[in-house]
Amino acid sequence: MLPSFRTAPASLTGAFGVLGLVASVLVAPRASAQAGGTPPTQPRLDAAVADSFARAARARPRPSTTAIRVTTAPNIDGRLDEAMWKEGTPISEFVQRELNEGVPASERTEVRLATDGKYLYIGARMYDREPHLIVPGEKIRDVQLSNSDHIALIFDTYHDRQNGFVFATTPAGVEYDGQVIREGEGGGASVAGQNRMQAGAMGGFNVNWDASWTVATSIDSLGWTAEFRIPFSTLRFQAGSEDQTWGLNVSRSIRRKNEELYWAFIPRQFNLYRLSLAGTLTSLDVPSRRIQTITPYILSSVQQRWAGDVKTQKTPTEFGGEIKYGVTPSLTLDLTYNTDFAQVEVDDQRVNLTRFPVFFPEKRPFFLENAGVFSAGTPQAVDLFFSRRIGIASDGSPQPILGGGRLSGRVGQTTVGLLQMVTEAPNDSLPGQSYSVARATRELSSRSRIGVMAVQRMSTDSSVDVNRTFAVDGRIGLGQAWTSDLWAARTTTRGRDGNDRAFSGRIAYQTNVWNHNARYAEVGADFNPEVGFMSRPGGYRTYDASVMRLIRKPEWSWFKQWNPHVSYRNVSGLKDGFYQTGYWHIDLTEFELANGARFGPEYNISHEGLQAPFTIAPGVVIPVGQYDWGTFGFDYNTDPSENVSAVGRFDVGPFWTGTRQGGSGTVTVRRGATFSGSFTMDYNDVKLPQGDFKSSLQALRLNYFFSPRVFVQTLTQYNNQQEIWSANVRFGWLNTAGTGLFIVLNEGRTANGFFDWEQRQQRSVFVKFTRQFGTGG
Numbered sequence: 116m117l118p119s120f121r122t123a124p125a126s127l128t129g130a131f132g133v134l135g136l137v138a139s140v141l142v143a144p145r146a147s148a149q150a151g152g153t154p155p156t157q158p159r160l161d162a163a164v165a166d167s168f169a170r171a172a173r174a175r176p177r178p179s180t181t182a183i184r185v186t187t188a189p190n191i192d193g194r195l196d197e198a199m200w201k202e203g204t205p206i207s208e209f210v211q212r213e214l215n216e217g218v219p220a221s222e223r224t225e226v227r228l229a230t231d232g233k234y235l236y237i238g239a240r241m242y243d244r245e246p247h248l249i250v251p252g253e254k255i256r257d258v259q260l261s262n263s264d265h266i267a268l269i270f271d272t273y274h275d276r277q278n279g280f281v282f283a284t285t286p287a288g289v290e291y292d293g294q295v296i297r298e299g300e301g302g303g304a305s306v307a308g309q310n311r312m313q314a315g316a317m318g319g320f321n322v323n324w325d326a327s328w329t330v331a332t333s334i335d336s337l338g339w340t341a342e343f344r345i346p347f348s349t350l351r352f353q354a355g356s357e358d359q360t361w362g363l364n365v366s367r368s369i370r371r372k373n374e375e376l377y378w379a380f381i382p383r384q385f386n387l388y389r390l391s392l393a394g395t396l397t398s399l400d401v402p403s404r405r406i407q408t409i410t411p412y413i414l415s416s417v418q419q420r421w422a423g424d425v426k427t428q429k430t431p432t433e434f435g436g437e438i439k440y441g442v443t444p445s446l447t448l449d450l451t452y453n454t455d456f457a458q459v460e461v462d463d464q465r466v467n468l469t470r471f472p473v474f475f476p477e478k479r480p481f482f483l484e485n486a487g488v489f490s491a492g493t494p495q496a497v498d499l500f501f502s503r504r505i506g507i508a509s510d511g512s513p514q515p516i517l518g519g520g521r522l523s524g525r526v527g528q529t530t531v532g533l534l535q536m537v538t539e540a541p542n543d544s545l546p547g548q549s550y551s552v553a554r555a556t557r558e559l560s561s562r563s564r565i566g567v568m569a570v571q572r573m574s575t576d577s578s579v580d581v582n583r584t585f586a587v588d589g590r591i592g593l594g595q596a597w598t599s600d601l602w603a604a605r606t607t608t609r610g611r612d613g614n615d616r617a618f619s620g621r622i623a624y625q626t627n628v629w630n631h632n633a634r635y636a637e638v639g640a641d642f643n644p645e646v647g648f649m650s651r652p653g654g655y656r657t658y659d660a661s662v663m664r665l666i667r668k669p670e671w672s673w674f675k676q677w678n679p680h681v682s683y684r685n686v687s688g689l690k691d692g693f694y695q696t697g698y699w700h701i702d703l704t705e706f707e708l709a710n711g712a713r714f715g716p717e718y719n720i721s722h723e724g725l726q727a728p729f730t731i732a733p734g735v736v737i738p739v740g741q742y743d744w745g746t747f748g749f750d751y752n753t754d755p756s757e758n759v760s761a762v763g764r765f766d767v768g769p770f771w772t773g774t775r776q777g778g779s780g781t782v783t784v785r786r787g788a789t790f791s792g793s794f795t796m797d798y799n800d801v802k803l804p805q806g807d808f809k810s811s812l813q814a815l816r817l818n819y820f821f822s823p824r825v826f827v828q829t830l831t832q833y834n835n836q837q838e839i840w841s842a843n844v845r846f847g848w849l850n851t852a853g854t855g856l857f858i859v860l861n862e863g864r865t866a867n868g869f870f871d872w873e874q875r876q877q878r879s880v881f882v883k884f885t886r887q888f889g890t891g892g
Contacts, residue, residue, distance in 0.1 A: 160215055165669035169627075172210050172217030172380040178394040180206055180363070182228035182235065189229075189236055193288065193331035193342045199229055200238040206365055209376040214709055215669055216383045216627065220376045222338070224367050226266075232402050235345045237282075239266045241367060243338035250370040250756050251286040251334075251788045254820035256849070257322050258289050261711070262756045264370045266341050269295065269387050271362025272352040273445075273525060275558040276391040278487075279362065280326070280350060286339045287788040288332040289823045293322040296487030297590065298562065299388025300598065320388060323483040326350075327408075327852035327887065348406040349852075351524050354443040357403060363396040370756050373675070373709050382595075384627045384665075391562050391595070405441025408889035410854060412436050414455055418879040435518075436885070437481065446524035446531075451481050454506075454516040457881040458857035461843040464834045466779075466797045466812045470729055471651045477503045480853055485523040488532035489554050491568050491588050492602055492647065493619050497638060499586050499604055500552055500570050501648040505536050508545045514538040517547075530556045537575065546576035550646060562592025572646050582645040583607045598623045606643045614639030614689070617653070630663040630680075637689060651686070655695060659684040675707040678715075694741065697722030714751035721746065723771070732836075735806035737771055744769035758785050773803035777810075792817045811835045813869045824849040833869040839876075840866035854885045 160168075181203075189197045205225035211218045223242040230236065241264070243249055252263025260267065260283055267283035277298055283291040299319040326349040332341045352359060365378040366387045379394035381387065414433045419426055435453030442448055456479040465473045474495045477483060482502040492499035506516050519536030532554040540547045549572070556566030566588050574580035588602035603618040619636035640654030661682035668674050679702065686696040698721055705715030722743050729737045750764035765778025777799030785791045797812040814832045821827075824847075831842045841863045849855040859881040865874045 160669040168217035181398050182230045185229045185231050191329050191331050191342050191344045193333040195238045195340050206378050212381050213375040237343035239341045241338045248371050249286050254287045254788045254823045256290050265368050267366045269364050271390045274362050284330045284341050292326050294324045295388045321486050325853040347402050351445050354445050359399050361396045362390050362393040364393040382627050384625050408439045410437045410887045412885035414883045416881045420877045421875045449521045452518040457883050464832045466810050488523050496650045498648040504646045505550050514541050546574045549573045565589040570646050584644045608643045611641040613641035615641040617642045628665050633660040654689050655686050656689050657686040673709050675709050678705045679703040694724045710754040712753050717748045719746045732808040776800045789820050840864045854887045857883045
């Protein structure tokens with residue numbers, strides 16, 4: 116039997132510190148591998164010259180363009196050889212957001228838009244004098260764009276300067292799309308260590324939203340080209356006018372130079388989602404036709420479970436699907452029956468050494484579309500509605516979803532959302548549930564809005580078993596620098612008659628040299644949003660603040676910025692004032708390099724107050740008391756676009772009543788656009804007077820992309836906290852909007868290590884085929 120990782124030595128923490136250095140040695144410069152030379156770098160700039168470029172760019176008027184009208188549709192092959200792509204005036208005046216704010220682009224870009232009344236066509240030519248150095252990226256939908264060259268467009272279809280749709284591609288020809296809400300700021304909170312998929316719609320940008328559209332690309336001696344066809348029916352826009360004005364911005368990345376370019380200039384403290392700074396697309400001829408699609412599925416599976424030596428097996432075949440109907444061009448009705456998500460990727464496991472629950476994001480496609488409409492609260496701290504609660508019983512067991520519906524979109528100037536879902540009872544002790552959500556928001560001027568929401572969970576067996584949440588929220592934007600978010604909510608739960616209210620207020624200040632935040636919140640002891648997510652039980656008040664300075668040296672071509680910052684969080688009991696949690700994060704030496712690498716040591720001071728004993732590991736119980744400790748940490752990442760890259764952190768020092776050595780690291784290997792693999796390890800060696808223990812998590816991810824729509828992905832994980840080994844293999848042959856053929860294998864076993872397996876727990880094989888019919892694309 117192969118050795119178990121469970122016995123990794125405590126000195127492993129040192130490995131996390133050198134992992135980045137090892138990766139840097141392994142990574143040959145891209146130009147050496149592909150062209151035999153050195154990649155071009157950004158030119159050195161005198162600070163005064165750089166500042167003058169930035170001031171000139173900020174003074175530029177917002178640009179405007181139109182889409183030419185065509186009668187013959189182009190062939191979407193990425194070639195741009197049709198005569199239509201030589202007509203009109205292209206979008207071409209691009210300036211840098213990074214690395215040198217306001218400096219003209221080093222390479223020319225031309226983008227043209229056209230329409231035949233049914234589709235919006237985009238032809239983009241990205242000139243490059245060294246096309247052999249173009250970074251294509253991986254061939255998978257919704258790939259991390261920052262790791263490759265790419266072209267991206269954002270459409271503010273309601274022209275409210277806050278919400279929009281993003282469409283992007285890379286030289287590998289991938290489909291990348293997403294929905295932007297509130298200029299990408301969501302509830303104004305970010306969670307360190309979580310990726311964009313985990314943040315989901317709560318982060319202000321829903322990359323998990325998949326539309327039905329087509330793109331093709333090609334690379335030639337002049338650079339690379341991209342050709343898009345986006346059906347108007349896959350977008351949402353105001354009804355009643357066929358000649359519309361939309362907000363528009365276009366972004367291009369030249370990855371080897373870390374150069375990020377914009378048509379409508381965006382200062383470096385913001386990004387593509389800053390729609391209040393976007394240009395305009397005028398006189399756009401949109402159709403009055405509405406989306407009408409039906410997406411049925413058929414699912415066959417073999418599912419086996421073991422309880423000791425007893426095996427049970429079932430081989431069900433299921434049918435179901437969804438219907439999408441455009442009530443108006445801006446309001447859509449979605450209906451679902453026998454809702455199934457067998458093709459969805461499994462969750463990444465986490466190591467949890469805290470007293471509080473871990474947030475796992477929503478991944479189910481039906482709940483991801485227009486998810487931002489229903490978001491309210493503070494992301495991953497107090498989410499007032501969290502769709503992942505639907506289909507999960509109070510004891511954590513799954514509840515099959517019988518079906519439901521969603522009506523979402525615009526009525527006049529108001530964004531509305533209505534959701535109704537019903538689950539069936541998995542057994543006699545757990546009744547079925549009915550979930551209802553109503554949401555309305557009104558966008559105001561100057562990046563401001565106001566909204567209301569109501570959420571209800573009711574047992575299908577008894578109307579007395581009910582929980583409700585009522586909320587009001589808003590945002591006030593003052594210029595481009597100041598933003599304030601506020602929300603207040605109340606819940607009603609049978610048997611909980613105490614303080615059932617909560618509220619939060621945040622103010623943020625953001626410029627190209629400063630980034631500050633401050634928040635205050637109170638959550639009552641009986642505040643209980645059962646169809647939401649709370650990071651800790653109610654009955655507390657909290658305030659947090661952060662200060663960050665961004666320092667640039669444009670005369671250093673290898674350097675991006677120095678980000679000294681400090682943050683503080685305090686949580687105390689609402690009634691007794693008991694000091695529950697305190698946290699100082701002090702990082703005065705974080706540096707970012709021009710190639711995308713980043714590193715920095717930090718010091719963290721933690722406080723935890725226990726009013727009840729805390730079982731941190733089996734047999735290890737920390738007694739009631741007040742605990743303070745300080746930890747030295749170091750985090751880093753190498754250039755993420757290289758063929759071998761690394762990201763990680765380590766922490767060493769006191770921990771509760773003892774010490775901890777540990778950290779996490781991920782090494783990623785890529786081969787062209789077809790293969791990527793990564794190995795992640797999270798390891799903590801904890802020594803306490805109450806007992807010693809080690810927490811360990813390993814995850815191996817392998818991906819092979821035959822084309823942007825045909826792939827095999829595997830994820831194998833071992834978590835010694837749960838003593839579970841699991842494997843997930845997914846084959847996908849996509850058609851459009853996430854439909855197609857899926858073959859999924861899952862296996863779970865009890866284990867003592869990554870290679871030390873024991874009792875089988877479950878095994879399943881799913882074969883699912885789903886197809887979209889109608890006017891969705």
